[in-house]
Protein backbone atom coordinates (compact mmCIF):
# COMPACT_ATOMS: atom_id res chain seq x y z
CA UNK A 1 0.00 0.00 0.00
CA UNK A 2 1.18 3.51 -0.84
CA UNK A 3 1.83 5.30 2.47
CA UNK A 4 3.15 8.44 0.82
CA UNK A 5 -0.13 10.22 0.18
CA UNK A 6 -0.33 13.46 2.16
CA UNK A 7 -3.60 14.97 3.35
CA UNK A 8 -4.78 18.22 4.88
CA UNK A 9 -7.88 17.90 7.06
CA UNK A 10 -10.25 20.90 7.10
CA UNK A 11 -12.78 21.31 9.96
CA UNK A 12 -10.75 18.63 11.74
CA UNK A 13 -12.57 18.73 15.10
CA UNK A 14 -11.06 16.33 17.63
CA UNK A 15 -9.58 14.28 14.81
CA UNK A 16 -11.86 11.32 14.06
CA UNK A 17 -11.42 11.67 10.31
CA UNK A 18 -7.65 12.21 10.57
CA UNK A 19 -7.17 9.30 12.97
CA UNK A 20 -8.98 6.88 10.66
CA UNK A 21 -7.22 8.05 7.50
CA UNK A 22 -3.90 7.77 9.30
CA UNK A 23 -4.69 4.16 10.23
CA UNK A 24 -5.53 3.51 6.59
CA UNK A 25 -2.06 4.71 5.58
CA UNK A 26 -2.60 8.35 4.58
CA UNK A 27 -0.29 10.87 6.24
CA UNK A 28 -2.20 13.86 7.60
CA UNK A 29 0.30 16.72 7.53
CA UNK A 30 -1.92 19.64 8.60
CA UNK A 31 -5.36 20.05 10.15
CA UNK A 32 -7.43 23.18 10.68
CA UNK A 33 -10.37 24.10 12.89
CA UNK A 34 -11.42 27.37 14.49
CA UNK A 35 -12.37 25.82 17.84
CA UNK A 36 -9.42 25.82 20.30
CA UNK A 37 -10.88 22.96 22.38
CA UNK A 38 -11.01 20.74 19.29
CA UNK A 39 -7.48 21.67 18.25
CA UNK A 40 -6.21 20.90 21.75
CA UNK A 41 -7.73 17.40 21.75
CA UNK A 42 -6.46 16.78 18.22
CA UNK A 43 -2.90 17.75 19.16
CA UNK A 44 -2.92 15.64 22.32
CA UNK A 45 -3.73 12.54 20.31
CA UNK A 46 -2.59 12.84 16.73
CA UNK A 47 0.20 15.39 16.65
CA UNK A 48 0.95 19.08 16.80
CA UNK A 49 0.03 19.67 13.18
CA UNK A 50 -3.50 20.93 14.01
CA UNK A 51 -3.93 24.70 14.23
CA UNK A 52 -6.75 27.19 14.78
CA UNK A 53 -7.89 28.93 11.62
CA UNK A 54 -11.11 30.45 10.34
CA UNK A 55 -11.72 28.58 7.09
CA UNK A 56 -14.20 31.20 5.93
CA UNK A 57 -11.16 33.35 5.16
CA UNK A 58 -10.66 31.46 1.93
CA UNK A 59 -7.63 33.25 0.51
CA UNK A 60 -5.64 32.88 3.69
CA UNK A 61 -6.75 29.26 4.18
CA UNK A 62 -5.93 28.33 0.58
CA UNK A 63 -2.42 29.78 0.97
CA UNK A 64 -1.84 27.79 4.14
CA UNK A 65 -3.32 24.56 2.78
CA UNK A 66 -1.61 24.90 -0.60
CA UNK A 67 1.83 25.40 0.97
CA UNK A 68 1.73 21.70 1.99
CA UNK A 69 1.07 20.53 -1.57
CA UNK A 70 -1.31 17.85 -0.26
CA UNK A 71 -2.44 14.89 -2.38
CA UNK A 72 -5.75 14.97 -0.53
CA UNK A 73 -7.86 17.73 0.95
CA UNK A 74 -10.38 16.08 3.24
CA UNK A 75 -13.02 17.49 5.52
CA UNK A 76 -16.35 17.30 7.25
CA UNK A 77 -17.80 20.81 7.09
CA UNK A 78 -20.34 21.39 9.90
CA UNK A 79 -23.67 19.86 9.06
CA UNK A 80 -26.17 21.00 11.69
CA UNK A 81 -28.19 22.99 9.21
CA UNK A 82 -29.13 19.98 7.21
CA UNK A 83 -29.09 17.38 9.97
CA UNK A 84 -31.45 18.95 12.52
CA UNK A 85 -34.59 16.84 12.52
CA UNK A 86 -37.44 18.53 10.77
CA UNK A 87 -35.41 21.51 9.60
CA UNK A 88 -33.75 21.70 6.24
CA UNK A 89 -32.79 25.36 6.30
CA UNK A 90 -29.33 25.95 4.96
CA UNK A 91 -27.89 28.82 6.96
CA UNK A 92 -24.39 30.06 7.70
CA UNK A 93 -23.06 26.57 8.31
CA UNK A 94 -23.77 25.63 4.70
CA UNK A 95 -21.38 28.41 3.61
CA UNK A 96 -18.64 26.31 5.11
CA UNK A 97 -19.28 23.58 2.52
CA UNK A 98 -18.85 26.24 -0.15
CA UNK A 99 -15.68 27.51 1.56
CA UNK A 100 -14.40 23.90 1.50
CA UNK A 101 -15.02 23.80 -2.27
CA UNK A 102 -13.40 27.17 -2.86
CA UNK A 103 -10.26 26.22 -0.95
CA UNK A 104 -10.03 23.03 -3.04
CA UNK A 105 -10.61 24.98 -6.26
CA UNK A 106 -7.67 27.22 -5.41
CA UNK A 107 -5.29 24.44 -4.31
CA UNK A 108 -6.34 21.79 -6.87
CA UNK A 109 -5.15 18.71 -4.97
CA UNK A 110 -5.25 15.45 -6.95
CA UNK A 111 -7.93 14.09 -4.57
CA UNK A 112 -10.65 15.40 -2.27
CA UNK A 113 -12.85 13.64 0.24
CA UNK A 114 -15.83 15.15 2.04
CA UNK A 115 -17.89 13.55 4.80
CA UNK A 116 -21.34 14.73 5.76
CA UNK A 117 -24.86 13.69 6.70
CA UNK A 118 -26.80 11.94 3.92
CA UNK A 119 -29.14 14.94 3.50
CA UNK A 120 -26.15 17.05 2.43
CA UNK A 121 -26.12 15.25 -0.90
CA UNK A 122 -29.38 16.97 -1.89
CA UNK A 123 -28.54 20.35 -0.41
CA UNK A 124 -28.08 23.58 -2.34
CA UNK A 125 -24.64 24.03 -0.80
CA UNK A 126 -23.40 20.63 -2.00
CA UNK A 127 -24.85 21.42 -5.40
CA UNK A 128 -22.88 24.64 -5.34
CA UNK A 129 -19.76 22.75 -4.29
CA UNK A 130 -20.18 20.46 -7.28
CA UNK A 131 -20.71 23.39 -9.63
CA UNK A 132 -17.44 24.93 -8.36
CA UNK A 133 -15.50 21.69 -8.79
CA UNK A 134 -17.18 19.75 -11.61
CA UNK A 135 -15.12 21.38 -14.31
CA UNK A 136 -11.94 19.81 -12.96
CA UNK A 137 -13.00 16.88 -10.80
CA UNK A 138 -14.79 13.60 -11.30
CA UNK A 139 -16.79 12.30 -8.34
CA UNK A 140 -17.87 9.10 -6.70
CA UNK A 141 -20.56 9.48 -4.03
CA UNK A 142 -21.67 6.93 -1.49
CA UNK A 143 -23.74 6.76 1.71
CA UNK A 144 -22.35 4.23 4.18
CA UNK A 145 -23.88 2.80 7.33
CA UNK A 146 -21.08 2.80 9.90
CA UNK A 147 -22.45 -0.37 11.53
CA UNK A 148 -21.51 -2.27 8.37
CA UNK A 149 -18.02 -0.80 8.32
CA UNK A 150 -16.60 -1.86 11.69
CA UNK A 151 -18.43 0.64 13.95
CA UNK A 152 -21.08 -0.53 16.46
CA UNK A 153 -23.42 2.32 15.57
CA UNK A 154 -26.25 3.00 13.12
CA UNK A 155 -24.78 6.16 11.63
CA UNK A 156 -25.31 6.84 7.97
CA UNK A 157 -22.85 9.21 6.40
CA UNK A 158 -22.32 10.60 2.93
CA UNK A 159 -18.84 10.53 1.40
CA UNK A 160 -17.96 12.44 -1.74
CA UNK A 161 -14.65 11.40 -3.25
CA UNK A 162 -13.27 13.50 -6.10
CA UNK A 163 -10.22 13.26 -8.30
CA UNK A 164 -8.60 15.54 -10.83
CA UNK A 165 -7.68 13.20 -13.64
CA UNK A 166 -8.70 9.75 -14.75
CA UNK A 167 -6.18 7.84 -12.62
CA UNK A 168 -8.96 6.49 -10.42
CA UNK A 169 -10.95 3.39 -11.22
CA UNK A 170 -14.27 4.20 -9.56
CA UNK A 171 -15.59 0.70 -10.21
CA UNK A 172 -12.67 -0.64 -8.21
CA UNK A 173 -13.69 1.61 -5.29
CA UNK A 174 -17.37 0.60 -5.61
CA UNK A 175 -16.44 -3.08 -5.82
CA UNK A 176 -14.15 -2.78 -2.81
CA UNK A 177 -16.96 -1.23 -0.76
CA UNK A 178 -19.46 -3.85 -1.92
CA UNK A 179 -17.03 -6.60 -0.97
CA UNK A 180 -15.95 -5.09 2.36
CA UNK A 181 -19.20 -3.98 4.00
CA UNK A 182 -20.66 -6.59 6.29
CA UNK A 183 -24.22 -7.90 5.94
CA UNK A 184 -24.44 -8.17 9.73
CA UNK A 185 -24.53 -4.90 11.71
CA UNK A 186 -21.97 -4.71 14.52
CA UNK A 187 -23.45 -4.52 18.03
CA UNK A 188 -22.10 -2.52 20.96
CA UNK A 189 -21.41 -5.68 22.94
CA UNK A 190 -19.58 -7.36 20.07
CA UNK A 191 -17.27 -4.36 19.79
CA UNK A 192 -16.81 -3.40 23.44
CA UNK A 193 -17.05 -6.87 25.01
CA UNK A 194 -15.90 -6.60 28.64
CA UNK A 195 -15.46 -2.82 28.36
CA UNK A 196 -19.20 -2.34 28.88
CA UNK A 197 -20.93 -3.80 31.91
CA UNK A 198 -24.56 -2.81 31.29
CA UNK A 199 -27.28 -4.47 29.23
CA UNK A 200 -29.38 -1.37 28.47
CA UNK A 201 -28.82 2.38 28.34
CA UNK A 202 -30.70 5.63 27.87
CA UNK A 203 -30.09 7.85 24.84
CA UNK A 204 -32.10 11.06 24.77
CA UNK A 205 -34.53 10.96 21.82
CA UNK A 206 -35.24 13.96 19.63
CA UNK A 207 -38.97 13.54 20.28
CA UNK A 208 -41.37 11.42 22.30
CA UNK A 209 -42.41 9.26 19.36
CA UNK A 210 -38.96 7.67 19.34
CA UNK A 211 -37.62 5.14 21.77
CA UNK A 212 -34.81 6.15 24.10
CA UNK A 213 -33.74 2.87 25.72
CA UNK A 214 -31.45 0.56 23.81
CA UNK A 215 -29.80 -2.80 24.34
CA UNK A 216 -26.05 -3.32 24.00
CA UNK A 217 -26.90 -6.33 21.83
CA UNK A 218 -27.72 -4.08 18.89
CA UNK A 219 -25.78 -1.30 17.17
CA UNK A 220 -26.05 1.99 19.06
CA UNK A 221 -28.21 4.71 17.54
CA UNK A 222 -26.24 7.66 16.13
CA UNK A 223 -23.99 9.21 18.77
CA UNK A 224 -24.97 12.88 18.79
CA UNK A 225 -23.34 15.95 20.29
CA UNK A 226 -25.49 15.97 23.42
CA UNK A 227 -25.83 13.41 26.18
CA UNK A 228 -28.63 13.85 28.70
CA UNK A 229 -29.73 11.99 31.84
CA UNK A 230 -33.07 10.18 31.98
CA UNK A 231 -35.65 12.94 32.69
CA UNK A 232 -37.58 12.29 35.96
CA UNK A 233 -40.87 12.44 34.04
CA UNK A 234 -39.74 10.18 31.19
CA UNK A 235 -42.72 8.25 29.83
CA UNK A 236 -41.78 4.88 28.52
CA UNK A 237 -41.98 4.47 24.74
CA UNK A 238 -43.53 1.16 23.64
CA UNK A 239 -40.35 0.33 21.67
CA UNK A 240 -37.98 0.85 24.62
CA UNK A 241 -35.89 -2.19 25.39
CA UNK A 242 -36.08 -1.91 29.20
CA UNK A 243 -37.61 -0.04 32.11
CA UNK A 244 -36.36 3.58 32.48
CA UNK A 245 -35.74 3.06 36.24
CA UNK A 246 -33.02 0.54 35.52
CA UNK A 247 -30.96 2.47 32.98
CA UNK A 248 -28.41 5.28 32.76
CA UNK A 249 -27.04 7.24 29.80
CA UNK A 250 -23.73 6.15 28.30
CA UNK A 251 -20.66 7.80 29.76
CA UNK A 252 -18.56 10.09 27.55
CA UNK A 253 -15.92 7.38 27.53
CA UNK A 254 -18.39 4.75 26.29
CA UNK A 255 -19.64 7.17 23.63
CA UNK A 256 -16.06 7.83 22.54
CA UNK A 257 -15.48 4.07 22.23
CA UNK A 258 -18.69 3.61 20.20
CA UNK A 259 -17.33 6.31 17.89
CA UNK A 260 -14.36 3.87 17.75
CA UNK A 261 -11.79 6.26 19.22
CA UNK A 262 -8.95 4.17 20.69
CA UNK A 263 -9.10 3.30 24.40
CA UNK A 264 -6.10 5.51 25.12
CA UNK A 265 -7.65 8.61 23.48
CA UNK A 266 -7.04 11.65 25.71
CA UNK A 267 -10.03 13.99 25.81
CA UNK A 268 -8.26 16.26 28.27
CA UNK A 269 -10.61 15.24 31.07
CA UNK A 270 -11.02 12.39 33.53
CA UNK A 271 -12.90 9.28 32.40
CA UNK A 272 -15.74 10.13 34.79
CA UNK A 273 -16.05 13.81 33.77
CA UNK A 274 -19.14 15.10 32.00
CA UNK A 275 -18.17 17.98 29.78
CA UNK A 276 -20.43 19.46 27.12
CA UNK A 277 -17.53 20.34 24.82
CA UNK A 278 -16.25 16.79 24.88
CA UNK A 279 -19.74 15.41 24.24
CA UNK A 280 -19.97 17.73 21.23
CA UNK A 281 -16.55 16.76 19.89
CA UNK A 282 -17.41 13.08 20.22
CA UNK A 283 -20.77 13.46 18.46
CA UNK A 284 -19.26 15.60 15.68
CA UNK A 285 -16.56 13.12 14.75
CA UNK A 286 -16.33 10.78 11.82
CA UNK A 287 -16.07 7.39 13.55
CA UNK A 288 -12.41 6.45 13.37
CA UNK A 289 -13.10 2.98 11.93
CA UNK A 290 -15.45 4.40 9.30
CA UNK A 291 -12.80 6.89 8.17
CA UNK A 292 -10.28 4.06 8.08
CA UNK A 293 -12.68 1.95 6.02
CA UNK A 294 -13.16 4.72 3.43
CA UNK A 295 -9.44 5.51 3.39
CA UNK A 296 -8.59 1.87 2.67
CA UNK A 297 -11.11 1.72 -0.15
CA UNK A 298 -9.74 4.88 -1.71
CA UNK A 299 -6.14 3.74 -1.48
CA UNK A 300 -7.18 0.51 -3.13
CA UNK A 301 -8.75 2.46 -6.00
CA UNK A 302 -5.92 4.93 -6.51
CA UNK A 303 -3.10 2.40 -6.25
CA UNK A 304 -1.59 1.82 -9.69
Ligand SMILES: C[S@@+](CC[C@H](N)C(=O)[O-])C[C@H]1O[C@@H](n2cnc3c(N)ncnc32)[C@H](O)[C@@H]1O
Pocket residue numbers: 011012013014015016017018032033034035038053054055056075076077078079096284285286287
Ligand atom coordinates in the same frame (compact mmCIF):
# COMPACT_ATOMS: atom_id res chain seq x y z
C1 LIG B 1 -18.49 18.10 11.99
S1 LIG B 1 -17.19 18.82 12.86
C2 LIG B 1 -15.81 17.97 12.18
C3 LIG B 1 -15.44 16.68 12.86
C4 LIG B 1 -14.16 16.07 12.39
N1 LIG B 1 -14.15 15.82 10.97
C5 LIG B 1 -13.86 14.75 13.12
O1 LIG B 1 -13.86 13.70 12.48
O2 LIG B 1 -13.62 14.80 14.34
C6 LIG B 1 -17.04 20.40 12.17
C7 LIG B 1 -15.94 21.28 12.72
O3 LIG B 1 -15.94 22.51 11.98
C8 LIG B 1 -15.42 23.52 12.84
N2 LIG B 1 -15.72 24.85 12.27
C9 LIG B 1 -16.90 25.49 12.26
N3 LIG B 1 -16.78 26.70 11.66
C10 LIG B 1 -15.48 26.81 11.28
C11 LIG B 1 -14.72 27.83 10.63
N4 LIG B 1 -15.29 28.97 10.24
N5 LIG B 1 -13.41 27.61 10.41
C12 LIG B 1 -12.83 26.46 10.83
N6 LIG B 1 -13.49 25.47 11.45
C13 LIG B 1 -14.81 25.63 11.68
C14 LIG B 1 -16.10 23.22 14.16
O4 LIG B 1 -15.35 23.78 15.23
C15 LIG B 1 -16.12 21.68 14.17
O5 LIG B 1 -15.04 21.17 14.92
